[in-house]
Amino acid sequence: MMLKRLKVENIRSYKELDLSFKDGVTVVSGVNGSGKSSLLEACFTGLFGSKTLDKEFVLSDIITKGASKALILLEFEQNGHAYSIEQSFRNDPEKGRASNTKSVFKRDGEIIFDQASRTYEAVTSLLNMNEEAYRNCVYIRQGEIDVLINSRPKDRQKMIDDLLQLGKLEEYRERASSARVGVGRHQRDNERRVKELNADIQLLEDSDPSGRLATLRTRSLQIDEEVSSLNEKRDQARSLIDEVAKKLSELSELSSKKEAVQQQIKELTDRKSRSFTSIDTLSKDIRSRREVLELKKSRVSEIESKLSVDSKESDFFVAKMDEEERSVRDRLAEVKSRKAVAEKDILNTGQSIKDAEKQVKALEDGMKDIESRIESVHTETKEHKLKIAERENTRKEIVSKVSSLGFSLEKLENIDDVLDLVNDQQKRFHGLESELKVKISELKFRLENSKKLLEAGKCPTCGQELKGSCVEQSTIEDDEALVKLESELSELQVKQTETEARVEKIKSARSCKSDIDAVLRDIGSEKEAIERDEKRVEEYGLRINDYKSRIHELLDSKELLEKALEGTKAGIQQIKQNEDSVQKEHAVVLEKLGLLREMQKALVESDKINSEIMQMNDKIKGIQEMVSLFDAQIGEKKELLAEIDKSIGEFDKKELEVLSKKYNTAFGNINSMIDKLKLEKDEVMKKAGMAENDRKRLSDMKKGLTVLQNKGDFLRAVYSDAENLESMYMRIRAQLRSSNIQTLDTLINEIFTFMYSNNAYSHVTLDADYNLTVFEKDGTALEPKLLSGGERALFNLVLRCAIYRLLSLGSSTHAGEGLPPLIMDEPTVFLDRGHVHQLIKLVDMMREIGVAQILIVSHDESLIDSADHVFAVEKDPITNNSAIFAR
Numbered sequence: 111m112m113l114k115r116l117k118v119e120n121i122r123s124y125k126e127l128d129l130s131f132k133d134g135v136t137v138v139s140g141v142n143g144s145g146k147s148s149l150l151e152a153c154f155t156g157l158f159g160s161k162t163l164d165k166e167f168v169l170s171d172i173i174t175k176g177a178s179k180a181l182i183l184l185e186f187e188q189n190g191h192a193y194s195i196e197q198s199f200r201n202d203p204e205k206g207r208a209s210n211t212k213s214v215f216k217r218d219g220e221i222i223f224d225q226a227s228r229t230y231e232a233v234t235s236l237l238n239m240n241e242e243a244y245r246n247c248v249y250i251r252q253g254e255i256d257v258l259i260n261s262r263p264k265d266r267q268k269m270i271d272d273l274l275q276l277g278k279l280e281e282y283r284e285r286a287s288s289a290r291v292g293v294g295r296h297q298r299d300n301e302r303r304v305k306e307l308n309a310d311i312q313l314l315e316d317s318d319p320s321g322r323l324a325t326l327r328t329r330s331l332q333i334d335e336e337v338s339s340l341n342e343k344r345d346q347a348r349s350l351i352d353e354v355a356k357k358l359s360e361l362s363e364l365s366s367k368k369e370a371v372q373q374q375i376k377e378l379t380d381r382k383s384r385s386f387t388s389i390d391t392l393s394k395d396i397r398s399r400r401e402v403l404e405l406k407k408s409r410v411s412e413i414e415s416k417l418s419v420d421s422k423e424s425d426f427f428v429a430k431m432d433e434e435e436r437s438v439r440d441r442l443a444e445v446k447s448r449k450a451v452a453e454k455d456i457l458n459t460g461q462s463i464k465d466a467e468k469q470v471k472a473l474e475d476g477m478k479d480i481e482s483r484i485e486s487v488h489t490e491t492k493e494h495k496l497k498i499a500e501r502e503n504t505r506k507e508i509v510s511k512v513s514s515l516g517f518s519l520e521k522l523e524n525i526d527d528v529l530d531l532v533n534d535q536q537k538r539f540h541g542l543e544s545e546l547k548v549k550i551s552e553l554k555f556r557l558e559n560s561k562k563l564l565e566a567g568k569c570p571t572c573g574q575e576l577k578g579s580c581v582e583q584s585t586i587e588d589d590e591a592l593v594k595l596e597s598e599l600s601e602l603q604v605k606q607t608e609t610e611a612r613v614e615k616i617k618s619a620r621s622c623k624s625d626i627d628a629v630l631r632d633i634g635s636e637k638e639a640i641e642r643d644e645k646r647v648e649e650y651g652l653r654i655n656d657y658k659s660r661i662h663e664l665l666d667s668k669e670l671l672e673k674a675l676e677g678t679k680a681g682i683q684q685i686k687q688n689e690d691s692v693q694k695e696h697a698v699v700l701e702k703l704g705l706l707r708e709m710q711k712a713l714v715e716s717d718k719i720n721s722e723i724m725q726m727n728d729k730i731k732g733i734q735e736m737v738s739l740f741d742a743q744i745g746e747k748k749e750l751l752a753e754i755d756k757s758i759g760e761f762d763k764k765e766l767e768v769l770s771k772k773y774n775t776a777f778g779n780i781n782s783m784i785d786k787l788k789l790e791k792d793e794v795m796k797k798a799g800m801a802e803n804d805r806k807r808l809s810d811m812k813k814g815l816t817v818l819q820n821k822g823d824f825l826r827a828v829y830s831d832a833e834n835l836e837s838m839y840m841r842i843r844a845q846l847r848s849s850n851i852q853t854l855d856t857l858i859n860e861i862f863t864f865m866y867s868n869n870a871y872s873h874v875t876l877d878a879d880y881n882l883t884v885f886e887k888d889g890t891a892l893e894p895k896l897l898s899g900g901e902r903a904l905f906n907l908v909l910r911c912a913i914y915r916l917l918s919l920g921s922s923t924h925a926g927e928g929l930p931p932l933i934m935d936e937p938t939v940f941l942d943r944g945h946v947h948q949l950i951k952l953v954d955m956m957r958e959i960g961v962a963q964i965l966i967v968s969h970d971e972s973l974i975d976s977a978d979h980v981f982a983v984e985k986d987p988i989t990n991n992s993a994i995f996a997r
């Protein structure tokens with residue numbers, strides 16, 4: 111295997127990196143924290159993905175802080191093919207969560223897998239090592255230089271076995287063993303089944319299925335014969351039963367016919383007797399009608415004699431009397447309508463009189479109301495006049511107050527101007543006063559100073575005598591001026607007091623003026639009210655006059671109406687007398703008309719009764735004819751009855767019934783016997799089927815037994831094959847292991863001698879159990895854990911180198927081809943100068959045995975000097991991004 115190219119984005123301190131690897135020794139150098147280890151780790155993660163993370167790390171730790179995605183692309187060569195693995199990551203910097211989103215495995219540019227676990231498997235099988243084996247052999251991580259030495263022999267054995275592919279042999283042995291165990295299980299199974307099958311066969315043979323089948327078949331034939339003879343008998347019984355049944359049904363038919371004829375005779379006799387009853391009722395009806403007819407006739411002749419008319423001409427008289435009645439009725443109606451008109455007239459006139467009275471009353475009430483209103487207006491007017499007088503008094507009082515203040519009424523008109531003038535004066539006085547006061551205080555201050563100077567006698571500044579100087583003179587003048595100003599001030603203050611008194615007077619005069627104005631306004635409005643009252647009284651007087659004339663008119667028309675009422679009442683009396691006489695006349699006519707009508711009606715009814723009597727007689731004749739028809743029919747039916755009785759006499763019913771019962775019982779017995787036989791036959795057939803099944807099963811079982819026995823033979827052969835295979839794999843592994851151990855032991859001692867430059871130890875042994883022991887010069891044995899840190903690092907390098915040698919021997923066909931690179935992170939930390947030199951030699955030796963690529967992280971100058979290529983790693987102090995320069 112040969113690394114070709116590493117390209118990363120956002121891995122640890124690398125934002126971007128694209129690096130080509132060459133064969134030979136490459137040393138990676140740089141200061142602490144520049145990104146050297148990260149480079150090797152990136153290769154490791156590129157190969158095995160997230161499996162390379164130690165326990166305390168998560169995926170997001172290897173992604174540059176703050177980046178949301180990252181990438182590692184690793185290209186390498188193996189056995190003449192170009193491979194590449196591309197691992198893509200996604201990261202959530204805030205949550206610190208990352209995932210491996212893509213893992214593409216390519217061979218010669220062609221995608222083989224694109225899924226993480228598939229890619230992982232492909233890599234491990236291609237390199238023949240997983241990430242653990244890679245760390246034990248290929249890649250010595252920083253601080254892990256003594257891992258192989260420190261581990262327990264058992265783990266060491268496993269590591270070395272894995273590296274040398276001995277694990278595969280164990281795997282094969284295990285497979286052979288589990289195959290053997292499986293076959294053994296099948297064998298036991300098979301034997302158990304053979305045993306069981308044998309027992310089953312024995313059991314079935316004991317039950318003799320063929321013998322059973324023969325007996326059952328004979329019985330089946332017998333049953334068939336018995337059934338067919340019974341069937342014949344049953345047919346005979348059935349024909350006898352049919353015969354008897356036929357005769358019995360004939361007999362019952364005759365009896366029902368007889369019953370029907372008897373019923374008919376009874377019905378005919380009933381109808382005959384009902385006909386006689388109707389004839390009786392009809393005769394009775396005819397008699398009663400004849401009596402009514404007699405009564406009607408005598409009433410007609412009575413009316414004839416009363417009105418002396420002939421009943422034959424009744425229609426003519428009725429018409430004449432109708433005519434007369436109509437004319438009397440018309441007259442009566444005319445009189446009545448006249449009476450009604452007169453009555454209505456009386457009623458209306460009475461109502462009109464009452465209306466007039468009501469109106470008169472209403473007008474009178476209205477007048478009273480208006481009069482009382484006039485009264486109240488008068489009272490109001492008096493009140494207004496009183497108020498005017500009162501206000502007049504108030505005005506006079508105010509006028510006298512004004513003149514006492516020294517103002518005339520005319521002067522009051524421009525009182526506001528006067529007040530303005532006085533106010534101005536007041537302001538002026540005030541200004542003068544403050545001016546005077548300032549002047550006085552200035553003067554007083556000057557005077558005080560001069561007086562003090564004069565008392566001291568000398569000028570404090572020039573020291574001149576002051577007596578008799580200008581100072582003395584000015585002091586005297588100032589004194590005089592002060593007296594004058596003070597008297598001016600007191601004069602001014604007197605004037606101010608006077609002006610204030612004047613202002614007071616003007617203000618009270620002004621308030622008097624507004625009082626007078628108010629009084630005059632009041633008087634005016636009272637006078638207006640009085641005028642309004644007078645107008646209202648005048649209007650009320652007009653209305654009263656109007657009411658009076660209207661009352662007069664109403665009374666006049668009422669008198670006229672009363673006179674008319676008298677006249678109408680006399681007229682109505684006359685009409686009533688007339689009505690009475692017409693009514694009497696009408697009653698006489700009505701009575702005559704009633705009698706005539708009665709007669710007419712009696713005549714019509716008599717005709718009707720006569721025709722009814724005739725119809726009834728016809729009916730009686732018809733009924734009598736029907737009665738003779740009934741008699742003839744009854745005779746016929748009686749003859750039929752006698753015939754039927756004769757036919758019935760020919761049958762013996764009892765005997766027929768006994769026979770029927772007997773035949774039916776026989777039929778039932780035969781049927782149940784047949785059924786029983788059929789059931790038996792079903793049973794027999796079922797048993798025969800079972801026997802046949804048993805026979806077939808027996809032969810199947812015998813066949814099965816042969817198959818099982820053959821299988822048993824086969825399994826025995828396979829079992830012994832598996833056994834052989836298992837022991838063979840075990841043997842081979844033991845042989846290989848011991849030969850490996852021997853070779854490794856030799857190689858370790860060879861390389862140790864080559865590498866070790868101190869003089870303490872003589873040799874090293876690796877025994878069959880992978881125990882590693884170091885011997886001192888005097889033969890004392892030491893376990894590796896007792897060695898110093900540097901010694902352990904040395905031995906580890908020796909052991910690894912020996913393993914590479916062994917691997918190189920294993921693939922002896924193409925010496926060295928396919929050996930993995932050797933990658934070391936800071937291998938010199940524990941080594942002294944001399945051993946660093948030996949390490950350089952060891953590296954050379956590794957190249958010689960065919961390790962084509964060696965990658966070392968180190969600061970050691972001599973290592974750097976001996977390298978084929980140098981990578982200088984630097985980290986930008988500002989951006990914290992690492993970069994690599996090839997040197």
Ligand SMILES: Nc1ncnc2c1ncn2[C@@H]1O[C@H](COP(=O)(O)OP(=O)(O)OP(=O)(O)O)[C@@H](O)[C@H]1O
Pocket residue numbers: 121122123140141142143144145146147148149170171172173174175252
């Ligand atoms: N996830 C990350 N994001 C950004 N920077 C990181 C991340 N993880 C580690 N680093 C930085 O990467 C730098 C390189 O670390 P690395 O172990 O490669 O240094 P080194 O060159 O091997 O140093 P030494 O000589 O001390 O072993 C460290 O300084 C660290 O701050």
Ligand SMILES: [Zn+2]
Pocket residue numbers: 143146147252
């Ligand atoms: Zn480091």
